[in-house]
Structures are given as C-alpha cells and as structure tokens.
Amino acid sequence: MEATQTKSAETAAPSSQPVKEVPKFKAPKKKRKWVKRLIIILVAVALIVFLFSRCMGAGQQIISSAYLPYTAEVRDMTVSVSGTGTIEPLQAYKVTTLVSGEILEAPFEEGQTVQKGDVLFRIDARDLESNIEQLQLNVRSAQLALDDLLKTQSDNQKDRNVKAEDAGIITKLYVDQGDSVTVGTVVADVLDRDHMKLKVPFHSADAQSFYIGQTATVSVTGTAETISGTVDEIAATDEVGPGGTLVRQVTILVNNPGVLSDASQGSASVNGTACASGGTFAYASSGQITAKAAGDLDTLSVKEGDRVSEGQVIGVISEADLETQIENARISLENAQLSLQNAQEKLEDYTITSTITGEVIEKNLDVGDNISGMSSSGSTVTYPAVIYDRSQLTFDMAIDERDISKIQVGQKVEITADALDSQSFTGVVDKVNINGTTVNGNTSYPVTVKVNGAPEELYPGMNVSAKIIVEEAGSVLTLPVEAVERGDTVLVALPGCLDENGLIANLSATEQRQVTLGRNDDNYIEIVDGLEEGDVVVALSPQGSSIMSAMGME
Incomplete structure (x- = not known):
C-alpha cells in the first residue's frame, strides 16, 4: 500500500533532474551454441571410432591367434595302427588240485626253473x-x-x-x-531126394574084387534108362542067396534124375559083372532133427x-x-x-606235476602243509604255486573296427613300455581274433602280439604302447592330421595372410580348397592332390577351438 502511494507521488510530481534509462537485456546468438554442440558430437564420434577400431583389431588378433599355420611337406610315412596292452608270459601255470591232504614232497623252490612233467607236490x-x-x-x-x-x-x-x-x-x-x-x-524131418541108394546082391567071388567109389551102372526096372553110380558100401560078410549061392550086398549110390522114388526098382553091374538079383531104391538119407x-x-x-x-x-x-x-x-x-x-x-x-617249463614265481605251500587247491581272501587268490614261461612274451591289443581289416599275422610291431622311458622293443602280430566286443555301438577286436627276443627288461604285468606297422608308404606329401577340415578341405594361406615371422596376420587372406587324401598314420595324412610342397594352410589349434567356442563363433 505504501509502495503504491510512493509510486503515485513520484509520478504525480516528476523530479527536476533528468531520468537515466536502464539498458535492455540481449539474448545470446543461437549460431554459436550449435557450433559448440557440433564440436562435442564430432569428438564423441571420433572417440567411438577409435575405440571400435581398437576392439576390432583386438578381436581380429584374437581370432588370428586361434589358428596355426601348417606347411605341406614331403616326409617318409609309415602307416600304422596304435594301441596298448599288458605284458603276459607265453604260458602261465597256476597250480590247482582236486584232492586234499598233507604234502609229503615239494621238491622245488621259488625262482627255480622247472621242466614240464617235474613233480611239484606229492600228497598223502x-x-x-x-x-x-x-x-x-x-x-x-x-x-x-x-x-x-x-x-x-x-x-x-x-x-x-x-x-x-x-x-x-x-x-x-x-x-x-x-x-x-x-x-x-522133433524139430524137423529131413529127406535127401537128390540121391538114391540101390542095395543089390553080387556073387561073393565077384564082390570081393569091388572097392568103394568104383563106377557102377544102374538099370531102372520097367524103363530102358541106365544111370551111372558109384559103389557106396560093400557088406563085410557073405549071405546065402537064391539057389543057395553065396552073395554079398553092395550098395550103389546114384543121383536121382527126378523120376526115382522109394518104390522104384532096379539092377546094377560093376566092372561088367551083373548083380545076382535086383533090388528096391531107397532115399540116400531120411531122418529127423531133434x-x-x-x-x-x-x-x-x-x-x-x-x-x-x-x-x-x-x-x-x-x-x-x-x-x-x-x-x-x-x-x-x-x-x-x-x-x-x-x-x-x-x-x-595226488602227484602234481608242472604242465609247462618255466620259472617258479610263487611257492605258497611246502612239506607238512595241507593242500586243498587255491584259496582266496577278498579279491586276492592264492595258488599253491605259480609258474611262468617267459621264453616268449605276449600281449593283446584292442583294435578298432575301422582298422582291423588292415591287420595281418606277421606284421611288425614297435613297442614301448611306460616304465622304461628310453627303451623300445619289437614284435610281430601273432593272432587276429575276429570275435569282437561291442561297447556303446563301437566294436573292437583283440589282436595278440609276440615280443621278439623275450627281453629281460619286460616283466609280466607291465603296460606297453604298441604300433603295428601296416605299410611303409615312402616319401609322400603330407599335412598334420589336424590341418585337414571336415569334407576333406583345407584353408590355404594367400599373400598377406602371414607376417614376416610366419604368424597369421590376416585370416581373411585365405581360400578354402578341396584336397584328395591318401594314407595316414597317427600324426600325418597323405595329400594326393590339391596341394604342392611348401603350400601353407591354416587351421584351428586345439586351444583355438576352445577360444572360438567361448566367443560363440563355432
């Protein structure tokens, strides 16, 4: 209220001194403001570009470091199949028995060499x-x-x-x-119808000159037929015949021509001498079986x-x-x-003999002990004695189904033992067993290897690594197995791909190329076509695969 009044008074009565004008406010020019903003934007863009380029370079460097260069080289290649096994003696005899009793004899000692057939234990x-x-x-x-x-x-x-x-x-x-x-x-009646006998008297003086088997001629009464026969019997004494003359009975044997029967009659003559009278035919024999x-x-x-x-x-x-x-x-x-x-x-x-010639590895029983076969304690089995024939050492390898067709008896085998770092041995494939074992859809086959020379350094139970030599391929162009990608392709380095140190500098300076593959061993594979000696290919290293997976690029 007072302020208003004062102001009115001042207005009503203006001062005699001149009044000073208050200067007006001027807004800043808009052009200068946008220039400043533009500068800020340009600085930010430059910063982003700088950071992005650094990141891209780092990413490119990481990707490049995930790859390794490999050079196609000519080398002597040996095609082989590898595996592992456990050394075993050619033969092992672990004594067992089917009987029990006290041991009376045990004439051998641990470490001794026994021959096949030697007595080991004699039991009461x-x-x-x-x-x-x-x-x-x-x-x-x-x-x-x-x-x-x-x-x-x-x-x-x-x-x-x-x-x-x-x-x-x-x-x-x-x-x-x-x-x-x-x-x-009475079992049966027997009748000889094929032979007939005619018994007739001859004057005694004539009959005395006859003999058994002499030829006779027989005439069948009532027919004109004559039959040849033989003297079969001559009576030993005389008898009185018709008219008081002395006669002897003579029996003539003839073959029955088929018409004679025991009712037929006839006469006979011997050496031209006729019989004194005729007689009746009879069958040669007629009787019964009883x-x-x-x-x-x-x-x-x-x-x-x-x-x-x-x-x-x-x-x-x-x-x-x-x-x-x-x-x-x-x-x-x-x-x-x-x-x-x-x-x-x-x-x-009750007498146990050795079934093989070899060294006594264990002797667990002696004279006075009771024997009753092998004994066990938990998973451990104790035998009365154990004998090894180490004149030949062997081991079995499990060969994958993809390689078993390459394996043949007699192939050379290179052997190393885990326990003998500086030593290597040789052997040969002794047996290829086609009775495979399948686990999780993959089948392997046991192959038996014989070690050459039975080296003393190798003991039964030692673990060995073995390489079966399938083929000596000679000098061929090769790459490491890991340098070849799926589909039989390789990534060939072009100019600018490698720096002066042979390291990968620019992964984009590469081309994918199809190659023809040949034989391979554990580390290298033969390049039959698609590369020349000295060509460099790049491929993911094992560590690189992990890096690419972590970046989500694989």
Whole structure:
C-alpha cells in the first residue's frame, strides 16, 4: 500500500533532474551454441571410432591367434595302427588240485626253473591206495565168476545147437522160433531126394574084387534108362542067396534124375559083372532133427523146402537162467573195473606235476602243509604255486573296427613300455581274433602280439604302447592330421595372410580348397592332390577351438 502511494507521488510530481534509462537485456546468438554442440558430437564420434577400431583389431588378433599355420611337406610315412596292452608270459601255470591232504614232497623252490612233467607236490594218498587194493581184488573175483559161467556155457553149447545129421531137404518143421522144447523134441524131418541108394546082391567071388567109389551102372526096372553110380558100401560078410549061392550086398549110390522114388526098382553091374538079383531104391538119407537140450528156441534159420548140409546148425536153444547169470556177471566185472580205473586216475591227482617249463614265481605251500587247491581272501587268490614261461612274451591289443581289416599275422610291431622311458622293443602280430566286443555301438577286436627276443627288461604285468606297422608308404606329401577340415578341405594361406615371422596376420587372406587324401598314420595324412610342397594352410589349434567356442563363433 505504501509502495503504491510512493509510486503515485513520484509520478504525480516528476523530479527536476533528468531520468537515466536502464539498458535492455540481449539474448545470446543461437549460431554459436550449435557450433559448440557440433564440436562435442564430432569428438564423441571420433572417440567411438577409435575405440571400435581398437576392439576390432583386438578381436581380429584374437581370432588370428586361434589358428596355426601348417606347411605341406614331403616326409617318409609309415602307416600304422596304435594301441596298448599288458605284458603276459607265453604260458602261465597256476597250480590247482582236486584232492586234499598233507604234502609229503615239494621238491622245488621259488625262482627255480622247472621242466614240464617235474613233480611239484606229492600228497598223502594212503587211504586211496588201500581202496585201490580192495578194488583190484573185486575185479579178480568178478573175472573168475564170469569165467566159470562162460566155461559152463561152452560145455553146453554143443547141445544147445540144433544140427542136421544128414544132408537133404526140410520136408516138415514141427516147431517155430520162440517155442519151448525139451530133450528129444522133433524139430524137423529131413529127406535127401537128390540121391538114391540101390542095395543089390553080387556073387561073393565077384564082390570081393569091388572097392568103394568104383563106377557102377544102374538099370531102372520097367524103363530102358541106365544111370551111372558109384559103389557106396560093400557088406563085410557073405549071405546065402537064391539057389543057395553065396552073395554079398553092395550098395550103389546114384543121383536121382527126378523120376526115382522109394518104390522104384532096379539092377546094377560093376566092372561088367551083373548083380545076382535086383533090388528096391531107397532115399540116400531120411531122418529127423531133434533137440538135445531144453529151453526156448531162440533162433530158427530154415523153413520147409530149404536144403541143409550135414552138421549144419539150423537153430539155437537158449538157457535163459545161464544167459542172465552171465550178463549179470559181465556187468559186475565192468563195474568193478570202472571203479578201479576211477580210483587209479584219482591217484594220479595226488602227484602234481608242472604242465609247462618255466620259472617258479610263487611257492605258497611246502612239506607238512595241507593242500586243498587255491584259496582266496577278498579279491586276492592264492595258488599253491605259480609258474611262468617267459621264453616268449605276449600281449593283446584292442583294435578298432575301422582298422582291423588292415591287420595281418606277421606284421611288425614297435613297442614301448611306460616304465622304461628310453627303451623300445619289437614284435610281430601273432593272432587276429575276429570275435569282437561291442561297447556303446563301437566294436573292437583283440589282436595278440609276440615280443621278439623275450627281453629281460619286460616283466609280466607291465603296460606297453604298441604300433603295428601296416605299410611303409615312402616319401609322400603330407599335412598334420589336424590341418585337414571336415569334407576333406583345407584353408590355404594367400599373400598377406602371414607376417614376416610366419604368424597369421590376416585370416581373411585365405581360400578354402578341396584336397584328395591318401594314407595316414597317427600324426600325418597323405595329400594326393590339391596341394604342392611348401603350400601353407591354416587351421584351428586345439586351444583355438576352445577360444572360438567361448566367443560363440563355432
């Protein structure tokens, strides 16, 4: 209020002194402001460009350091397949036994060389030896019992055989196979129809000059037929014939031409001398076959109409009781012999001999100890003795299915032992086993290697690395295996790729090239086409792969 009044007064009454004008405010020019901002922007851009270039250079340097240069070189290549194994002796004998008992002998010492067949342990076998003596007595007793029964059977055999007493035709059978017969049972009738006998008298004076087998002529009464025959029998005494003359009976044997029977009649002459009177023909033989023992007719080998010869066996009569006794006696003898054989074979187990020639590695039992085979404590197995044949050393290698076709028996093997850094050995492939083992879809095959010379430095159980020499390729253009990328390509360095020190300076100065590959060993691979000697290729190093993965560039 007071201020207002003062101001009004001043306005109403202006001062006699001149009033000084207050200067007006002037705004800054806009042009100078934008220049300053532009300078700031340019400085910031330059800074960003500088930092980006530094980062790009560092990134390029990191990427370049992840690669290594490799030069294509001509070298002598040996194609090989590598693996590992554990040295083993050619043969190892770890003593075991099937019997138990006290050790009576152990004539060897640890470290000693024993020959194949040498006695290692002899075990107390007195109880078994006593048992063998008893078993031998059992065998002899069983053999005597069988022999007695066989003798009885042999004595009875002639009566048990059914025989034909004369030759002829079986005209009738009275029994069948399997029938029971007794002594005297008629088995068959036999008739000799092929031969006829004519018994006629001759004057005694004439008959005295005849002899058996002399040719005779027989005339059949009622026919004009004559038959040749032989003198079969001459009576020893004379008898009175018709008219009181002395005659002797002479029997003529003829072959039946088929028309003669026991009703036919005839006469005969010998050496031109006729008989005193005729006679009637008779069959040469006619009789019966009878049983001479009792039992079942086990066999019967003829039928009616069959021809038999004199003494022919046509059947066999069994003696069931005797056969059963003999069979039982045979079984008893066989059982006794088998028991004896088993005991004698078991006796051999009480003497343990070495199955190989070699060095005694362990001797864990001695005289006075009880032996009962091997013993175990946890995972450890203790054998009475262990023998190694170190005249030849071997080991097995597991070869991948991709390489097994390259392996052949006889190939050279280079060997190094983990425990012997400065030494190397040689060997040969001894066996290629095609019985593979598959694990996680990959199959490997065992290959057995024999070490040359059985070096003393190598001990069973040593781990070795081995290289099987598959092929001596000679001088070929090669690259390290890791320098070749998938798809058989390489990254060839162009001018500007490497600096004066041979290090990678500019990775972009490269080109990808297809190559043709050949053979390879563990470290190098043959370049058949696509590169020349001296060409440089670049490839990720093992560390570089990790760097690229960390940067997310792989």
